[in-house]
Amino acid sequence: MRDTIDLNGWWDWQLPGGVTQKRIVPSCYICVGEAIYTRDFELPDISGKRVLLHFEGVHYSGEVTVNSQLMGEMLPYVYYDFDITQHVTKGTNSISVIVKDITASFGPTGGWEDYGGISRDVWIEIADLVGIDETQWLTTMKNNYTAADADINLWLYNKTGKSAQAQVTVTLLYNGSKVAEKSCEITIDKETGQCNLHFSFDRVHVWSPEFPHLYSLVVEIHSGPMSDSRVLEVGFREFTVRGTDFYLNGVKTFLKGVARHEMWGDTQGFTLSREQIEQDLTLIKEMGANFVRLVHYPHAQYTIEYASRIGLLVTEEPGLFWDDLSDERIIGIALHIMEKVVLRDRSKPAVAAWLFFNECHLEQAADYLKRGAALCRSLAPHTLVSGANADCINTELAKKVFDETGMDFYTQHTYSYQGEGVIKAADILRDKPLAMTEWGGWLIHYNPNLIKQYKAIIGRLAHAEEGSPPSGVAPHLNGMCWWQWQDIYQFSRGLPGCEEAILSDGLVDRFRKRKSSYAMMAEFFDVVENKPEPLFEVTEYPGVGADIGKALTPLDLSALYGKENDALWVEAASKDSAKHFSKTNIRDGHKGIYIYKEIKTLSGLRCDIPAGRPVLLRGKRSKINIPAQRAADKICMFGAVTYFDGYPVRGVYGEIAAKITLAYADGSREEHSLRHGLELSSASLIARSSRIDACAVQAPRIAMITQDYDFEIYAINFLAIPADENKMLDTIVVELVDAEFDLVLYGISTL
Numbered sequence: 001m002r003d004t005i006d007l008n009g010w011w012d013w014q015l016p017g018g019v020t021q022k023r024i025v026p027s028c029y030i031c032v033g034e035a036i037y038t039r040d041f042e043l044p045d046i047s048g049k050r051v052l053l054h055f056e057g058v059h060y061s062g063e064v065t066v067n068s069q070l071m072g073e074m075l076p077y078v079y080y081d082f083d084i085t086q087h088v089t090k091g092t093n094s095i096s097v098i099v100k101d102i103t104a105s106f107g108p109t110g111g112w113e114d115y116g117g118i119s120r121d122v123w124i125e126i127a128d129l130v131g132i133d134e135t136q137w138l139t140t141m142k143n144n145y146t147a148a149d150a151d152i153n154l155w156l157y158n159k160t161g162k163s164a165q166a167q168v169t170v171t172l173l174y175n176g177s178k179v180a181e182k183s184c185e186i187t188i189d190k191e192t193g194q195c196n197l198h199f200s201f202d203r204v205h206v207w208s209p210e211f212p213h214l215y216s217l218v219v220e221i222h223s224g225p226m227s228d229s230r231v232l233e234v235g236f237r238e239f240t241v242r243g244t245d246f247y248l249n250g251v252k253t254f255l256k257g258v259a260r261h262e263m264w265g266d267t268q269g270f271t272l273s274r275e276q277i278e279q280d281l282t283l284i285k286e287m288g289a290n291f292v293r294l295v296h297y298p299h300a301q302y303t304i305e306y307a308s309r310i311g312l313l314v315t316e317e318p319g320l321f322w323d324d325l326s327d328e329r330i331i332g333i334a335l336h337i338m339e340k341v342v343l344r345d346r347s348k349p350a351v352a353a354w355l356f357f358n359e360c361h362l363e364q365a366a367d368y369l370k371r372g373a374a375l376c377r378s379l380a381p382h383t384l385v386s387g388a389n390a391d392c393i394n395t396e397l398a399k400k401v402f403d404e405t406g407m408d409f410y411t412q413h414t415y416s417y418q419g420e421g422v423i424k425a426a427d428i429l430r431d432k433p434l435a436m437t438e439w440g441g442w443l444i445h446y447n448p449n450l451i452k453q454y455k456a457i458i459g460r461l462a463h464a465e466e467g468s469p470p471s472g473v474a475p476h477l478n479g480m481c482w483w484q485w486q487d488i489y490q491f492s493r494g495l496p497g498c499e500e501a502i503l504s505d506g507l508v509d510r511f512r513k514r515k516s517s518y519a520m521m522a523e524f525f526d527v528v529e530n531k532p533e534p535l536f537e538v539t540e541y542p543g544v545g546a547d548i549g550k551a552l553t554p555l556d557l558s559a560l561y562g563k564e565n566d567a568l569w570v571e572a573a574s575k576d577s578a579k580h581f582s583k584t585n586i587r588d589g590h591k592g593i594y595i596y597k598e599i600k601t602l603s604g605l606r607c608d609i610p611a612g613r614p615v616l617l618r619g620k621r622s623k624i625n626i627p628a629q630r631a632a633d634k635i636c637m638f639g640a641v642t643y644f645d646g647y648p649v650r651g652v653y654g655e656i657a658a659k660i661t662l663a664y665a666d667g668s669r670e671e672h673s674l675r676h677g678l679e680l681s682s683a684s685l686i687a688r689s690s691r692i693d694a695c696a697v698q699a700p701r702i703a704m705i706t707q708d709y710d711f712e713i714y715a716i717n718f719l720a721i722p723a724d725e726n727k728m729l730d731t732i733v734v735e736l737v738d739a740e741f742d743l744v745l746y747g748i749s750t751l
Helices: 274-286 301-310 328-345 366-379 395-404 420-428 448-462 516-529 563-580
Strands: 003-006 009-014 021-025 034-043 050-055 061-066 069-074 080-083 091-100 122-127 130-142 147-158 164-174 177-188 192-201 215-223 226-234 239-242 245-248 251-253 255-260 291-294 313-316 351-358 384-388 410-414 434-440 479-483 537-540 599-602 605-609 615-617 623-631 634-639 641-643 656-664 669-675 701-708 712-722 728-736 742-745 747-750
Touching: 003 034, 034 122, 050 061, 061 080, 069 080, 130 215, 130 226, 147 164, 147 177, 147 215, 164 192, 177 192, 226 301, 239 384, 255 274, 255 434, 255 516, 274 301, 291 301, 291 479, 301 313, 301 328, 328 351, 328 366, 351 366, 366 384, 366 395, 384 410, 384 434, 395 410, 395 420, 410 420, 420 434, 420 448, 448 516, 479 516, 537 599, 563 615, 605 634, 605 747, 615 623, 615 728, 623 747, 634 656, 634 742, 641 712, 728 742
Parallel strands: 255 291, 255 479, 291 313, 313 351, 351 384, 410 434, 434 479
Antiparallel strands: 003 122, 009 021, 009 034, 034 091, 050 080, 050 122, 061 069, 061 091, 130 147, 147 192, 164 177, 164 215, 215 226, 239 245, 245 251, 537 701, 599 605, 615 742, 623 728, 634 712, 634 747, 641 742, 656 669, 656 728, 701 712
């Protein structure tokens, strides 16, 4: 078993040549360049034992000496174990760490305030000479995610200097009850050995943000009097890509998240207590998030553990920020840090993906990305890989690089006033899932108009239908991370991004007090979760048609709907948006009239207007025949409008645009003209930038349909045409006379 000696607490600290002070470990401080930490520690009798010195992380580099012997160097953010067995004795020993912060060769960025220090926990482990080095938990879901196979891979060490026999036992617990257990015998001939145990489960509780079911995996090894153990929190889940979507346990999943720095307060820096980490992630979860992008460097191990406990997916990064990805020194360090992060966190169910960079130039990034993907997939084969791409990078180049290097999904940082960056990214990056790994910020902060516009854009892309031309894949969006979770210090930007050196894009302030934008983000998550209902308001005009006085009988127009009618609407909307419509970045034209809910009556008159596109006459279908087969006193047309516009915007008053012919069974016919301003008017009640009251003297407005307050408000007119009730009406023929106008027919009823 392992005994631990906690080295947290007060250390001696000094600048080179300076006065010795006391400083708490772990903690951070504003950068000083270089500082020296020293302290003594006591060891018991360590005969026949292995002694490991463990650092969870420093900012940004550390050189470790024990009893005047150099143990090695540490890069930023990640854990290091030093085997100090040969350099320590029973009794008092000394340790010294030279920490570089702003002067370190890797770590400081200029993108936020840097801090220095031994920033995370330090301790000593006294272990037996045979024990556990690394563990890996891999699952494969089966039977529609109700069952699973699991592999536990173990890497063992043997420091006895001779062959060692060991028994390995793995126990899986759920809520304290044993689910499964297996043991095996292994001979560790050299210093290291490997062991695999396979399990098959007929029933499992899957991990998800809604139900973050965790299991306890207990790994034990015994070799004579020597033993070791590890306890891991693991879960059963599958997060993968299918086509252009993310799927969690077979369910299409949108990543709703924030970009979170691991910083707190004014000078506390990167060292957060467990209570602070829990407060952070709980607030994020309560906002409706299912995801946190941990930017831009590895966060504390407890952050990922707590995310797993409460149900938050995370991504992790190696600390690259506007770096040269062709520089072998830089990418070598990044790969080293990434490897240690993957080894530390690969068995935690919260981890959704590894992101290899943040906003780096991509022209020469292919080699690094391929090496990173190969490394991570060898260590964690079921975890996705990508990078966080800046919006100022050529989007076509980004697509090319992401495709060629095998990234599992696209990313884009879409900072723009009106959302044009989101539209462009979605239009180009279609072939895989697309996540906005950063967006928003001061460009739209506290601007209700832009926030509303972004909601429209994100809502549309998040609920995009598949299969639209020209590529066969619709522009879509599969994830988003608001920049950023909390306010941080940045002394290099000024207004409008920073105010008094604080980058104030956060949803909470530096001390986690909620800002008004916290609730705003919850609204964005709701737009993603619940497809917005299209606006469809029907305003009726009471009294229109009151002189009819009797019940109407609708005619069946079903033969006029379908693909041909829909195609005509596509043509009409395209033509008229080009002629009459000022495009915006959330719309490229009028949608065309669409009835979202079946309309049975208007102003008390039966009309039976079905949901969908009304009947349209245009182009090749300039004439339609409607079977009647009944005697009628009046033919009542619900429509009498031309799409998109008509009189008074276009057309000359009194000129004929269409006609209706009543054909009787006896062969007689009656023709009625539809004239601008008399029997016909514009369907649209908006012209250019103005409302219009498009009137037809003989066809009063019976209803108004609102589909978009800014662009699309349409009229339904009511035209009553006399018929000979003493004859059998065989057919109603509706025909365009002027091809410049498209006639809309919502419904026809007879009296």
